[in-house]
Amino acid sequence: MSGAVLSRSDVRPAVLTAGPLLPVVGADTEVPLVPSGRARYVNLDTAASTPALVAVAERVAEALPLYASVHRGAGYLSQVSTALYESARDTVAGFVGARADDVCVLTRNTTDALNLLAGCVPPGRRVLVLDCEHHADLLPWQRRGATVLPTRATVTATLRDLGAELARDRYALVAVTGASNVTGEALPLADVVALAHAAGARVAVDGAQLVPHRRFSLAATGADYVALSGHKLYAPYGVGALVGRRDWLDAAPPYLAGGGAVHDVTVEATTWATAPHRHEGGSPNVLGAVALAAACAALSGLPEGALEAHEAQLRARLEEGLDALPGVRRLRIWPDSTAPTGVVGFTVEGADPGLVAACLSAEHGIGVRDGRFCAHPLLARLGVPQGALRASVGVATTSADVDRLLDGLAAFLCSGPAVPYAVRDGRWQPVDDPRPLAGLGGADLDSVARGAGCGAPGR
Known part of the structure; x- marks a missing residue:
């Protein structure tokens, strides 16, 4: 690591400056650094969880005084909350281009939706x-005895094997990622749908890493189901969705037996409701649904192509900068894949990914992901079973954020860590870490995010 001399111009590509597309809560949050000082926090971990859009936080604040029990309350606020909840369902369905006879089940997240x-x-x-799937789109199917097809070295070879397997045996469903949470890549969905439908199989899309980054439509693609998470869609309030064909959802046993999922109950028997309520037993997360709908509306309101252009520019800047750093290798699943989202996995030769991430956080105020990203088989296939690093951009990411990461990596490569680090509870941390953690040791939130817009969404 030491001995190399890198200047900022070595790692900062000369491209147009990208600003934020939409404002998010906490965009100006400052965090403490080691050995001293403070810096604006750079969140390049949006693939894990996104901050709330300002518009989402404001919408939740508007709805909070109106909150009441839904569906069976006679009170006025119960009727208002029911209207908010059901209209949110319609907005989410519209956001993913649902067909007229599709159903939208509101869940906790993508994992919940795919298990359902x-x-x-x-x-x-x-x-x-x-x-190559995220565990959310692998483990539910693995548990029910699904066939797991090896990912091949190219898109062409993977599609060929997919078609051959579909011709060899009869399948009811093909589950596929809309975009990898490790590299941002994906198989061409139109080709997957065509192969599956020709063989009589349906297609379920893990949309967690797709719908926050690309326009998607069930009707236009022909996909049968899509699952998504609010916490990856700038609405981290605990709601996701499964949207798609009604027949299987109406015929299946209720996902969660309880109130709200029934028409009639006696001691001897229960008459269950049809979907979506069939699978939404218990009191629903009304405010989470309101938040998710607000996020869908805000992203839908962006000009056509704006989101894709924003991410493409930032990804190009990031890729060019990473490629200029000695010992840094970007991860790719397929060399012939096209139009990846703003998620870039990479490694630093000779460096533990956890140590690099800890240095970027403690010394530079930059949040990236390290580890195996809930995609263990894929990381093993990519030759990094021990883990890697991942930077991911979103609607509030700027060129300056990308440059901060590149500068921080250059500093690490030139000089290594500025302070001693050790592994504590499985995570690298500075040996003498003076930074307070909110809610621990008497520290309050203001000491961590002073002047950061934590109180007022628009600050």
């Missing part, structure tokens, strides 16, 4: 999934 769908596939019917 796994219980709706007709008994005895087979499911096909690739080994």
Whole structure:
């Protein structure tokens, strides 16, 4: 690491400056550094969880005084809350281009949605999934005995094997990622849908890393289901969704048995409601649904192509800068893939990913992800079973954020860590870390995020 001499111009590509597309809560948050000082926090971990859009936080604040029990309350606020909840369902369905006869089940997140769908596939019917999937789109299917198809070295070869497997055996469903949470890449969805439908199989899309970054439509793509998470869609209030074909959802056992999922109950028998309420037992997260709908509305309101252009510019700047750093290798699943989202996985030769991430955080105020990203088989296939680093951009990411990361990596490569680090509870941390943590040791939130807009969404 030491001995190399890098200047900022070595790692900062000369491209147009990108600013934020939409404002988010906490965009100006400052964090403490080691050995001293403070810096504006740079969040390049949006693939894990996004901050709330200002518009989302404001919408939740508007709805909070109106909150009451939904669906069966006679009170006025119960009727208002019911209207908010059901209209949110319609907005989410519209955001993903649902067909007129599709149904939108509101869930906790993508993992919840895909586990729900796994219980709706007709008994005895087979499911096909690739080994490059996030665990949310691998483990539910693995648990029900799905066939796991190896990812090949190219898109062309992977599609060829997918088509051959579909011709070899009869499957009810193909589960596929809309975009990798490790590299931002994806198989061409139109080709996957065509292969599956030709073989009589449906297609479920893990949209967690797709719908925050690209326009998506069930009707236009022909996909049968899509699952998504609010916390990856600038609405971190605990709601996700499963949207798609009604028949399996109406015929399957209720996902969560309880109030709200029934028409009638006696001691001897229960008459269950149809979807979506069939799978939404218990009191729903009304405010989370309101938040998710607000995020969908805000992203839908962006000019056509604006989100894609924003991410493409930032990704190009990031890729060029990473490629200029000695010992840094970007991860790719397929060399022939096109139009990846703003998620870039990479490694630093000879450096523990956790140490690099800890240095970027403690010394530079930059948040990136390290580890295996809930995609262990994919990381093993990419030759980094021990883990890697990941930088991911979003609607509030700027060129300056990318430059901060490149500068921080250059400093690490030139000089290594500025302070001693050790592993504590499985994570690298500065040995003498003076930074307070909110809610611990008597520290309050203001000491961590002073002047950061934590109180007022628009600050």
